[in-house]
Amino acid sequence: MGVEVSVEGLTKSFGSQRIWQDVTLTLPAGEVSALLGPSGTGKSVFLKSLIGLLRPEQGSIVIDGTNILECSSKELYEIRKLFGVLFQDGALFGSMNLFDNVAFPLREHTKKSESEIRKIVMEKMELVGLLGAEDKLPGEISGGMRKRAGLARALVLDPQIILVDEPDSGLDPVRTTYISQTLIDINAEIDATILIVSHNINLARTVPDNIGMLFRRHLVMFGPREVLLTSEEPVVKQFLNGTMIGPIGMSEEKDEAQMAQEQAMVDAGHHAGGVDDVEGIVPQMKATPGMPFRQAVARRQERVRHIMHTLPENAQIAIQESLDETSGGNGGGGYDYAYSQEDTQVIPAYRGEGYENTTHGQG
Numbered sequence: 001m002g003v004e005v006s007v008e009g010l011t012k013s014f015g016s017q018r019i020w021q022d023v024t025l026t027l028p029a030g031e032v033s034a035l036l037g038p039s040g041t042g043k044s045v046f047l048k049s050l051i052g053l054l055r056p057e058q059g060s061i062v063i064d065g066t067n068i069l070e071c072s073s074k075e076l077y078e079i080r081k082l083f084g085v086l087f088q089d090g091a092l093f094g095s096m097n098l099f100d101n102v103a104f105p106l107r108e109h110t111k112k113s114e115s116e117i118r119k120i121v122m123e124k125m126e127l128v129g130l131l132g133a134e135d136k137l138p139g140e141i142s143g144g145m146r147k148r149a150g151l152a153r154a155l156v157l158d159p160q161i162i163l164v165d166e167p168d169s170g171l172d173p174v175r176t177t178y179i180s181q182t183l184i185d186i187n188a189e190i191d192a193t194i195l196i197v198s199h200n201i202n203l204a205r206t207v208p209d210n211i212g213m214l215f216r217r218h219l220v221m222f223g224p225r226e227v228l229l230t231s232e233e234p235v236v237k238q239f240l241n242g243t244m245i246g247p248i249g250m251s252e253e254k255d256e257a258q259m260a261q262e263q264a265m266v267d268a269g270h271h272a273g274g275v276d277d278v279e280g281i282v283p284q285m286k287a288t289p290g291m292p293f294r295q296a297v298a299r300r301q302e303r304v305r306h307i308m309h310t311l312p313e314n315a316q317i318a319i320q321e322s323l324d325e326t327s328g329g330n331g332g333g334g335y336d337y338a339y340s341q342e343d344t345q346v347i348p349a350y351r352g353e354g355y356e357n358t359t360h361g362q363g
């Protein structure tokens with residue numbers, strides 16, 4: 001199973017420019033998490049910090065028991081082998097064909113024979129839909145294909161932690177859904193801890209188990225998907241709906257005067273953009289039939305059950321609904337597959353305590 005990544009009090013600046021401060025979150029082992037946030041809020045800087053390519057000045061990043069901000073370079077080298085990373089720009093070697101690009105980590109970090117390497121590379125190329133393109137140079141393929149080649153390369157070492165920076169950028173909506181499905185399937189297959197950075201609302205609503213958001217140098221929230229997807233925070237609602245009305249502006253700082261001016265324009269009939277109806281929870285994507293069960297689903301259910309009483313009321317209601325759906329039938333709702341006898345016994349016992357408490361407040 002993938003390993004937990006625990007970040008505490010993390011602060012990063014470049015010179016006098018503070019990127020984000022006091023970021024605390026845990027990527028639960030083997031679960032899929034997503035980090036959202038407007039452009040320039042430091043999502044890529046955060047990913048690079050997790051693998052030790054950038055060095056935050058304060059806080060800790062504990063991976064598999066090692067704080068990578070304090071460990072030796074030899075320990076960091078070992079920790080890095082746990083990771084598969086898809087960088088935002090794909091970061092392929094321009095002079096190597098796709099086969100050699102994808103094979104690179106295997107040749108660099110393992111003593112596998114060329115025939116073993118070929119087998120692994122072709123398997124990953126097939127997974128990302130690039131079979132037949134092995135001989136192409138990165139300059140000869142589309143942006144979306146480069147992205148998928150980068151993902152194949154991130155997977156060849158069977159990583160325990162997978163970081164993907166905007167896997168959807170440059171992809172059409174259909175390919176974005178395919179890549180979303182691929183990420184879910186990878187999680188089902190190797191049970192890796194996955195962090196996806198994305199701007200894509202469909203992906204954010206349907207793929208991750210957990211979602212966080214960076215805005216104005218802070219982590220606005222991080223937790224089970226139901227928390228962000230039911231949030232009433234203006235910045236979250238604006239982001240999910242993609243409208244101009246709200247605290248996010250074209251540049252990072254939007255002042256009260258600009259907000260009032262934009263609101264006045266919209267009140268006078270100007271279209272604020274966005275789609276206006278992005279609200280609430282939609283079912284989470286499941287692994288493709290025939291794949292192994294996503295073990296993360298049952299683990300997450302158990303974990304969320306324990307922290308549920310600490311979550312906002314909207315999130316509690318949404319979580320309870322999904323628990324009811326999974327315990328009431330064969331996965332009709334937002335969760336994968338059936339559960340073991342033990343799990344279904346646990347859920348009704350819980351229902352009696354937590355949910356009633358939350359509804360008392362409403363009644």
Ligand SMILES: Nc1ncnc2c1ncn2[C@@H]1O[C@H](COP(=O)(O)OP(=O)(O)OP(=O)(O)O)[C@@H](O)[C@H]1O
Nearest residue numbers: 014019037038039040041042043044045046088199
């Ligand atoms: N190596 C660096 N040196 C100095 N400043 C940097 C460096 N890398 C990033 N920055 C700055 O950090 C800020 C956050 O950048 P980052 O690339 O993490 O944003 P992002 O949230 O990933 O944005 P996008 O959604 O557009 O990819 C930006 O202001 C950027 O200029």
Ligand SMILES: [Mg+2]
Nearest residue numbers: 043044088165
């Ligand atoms: Mg980025």
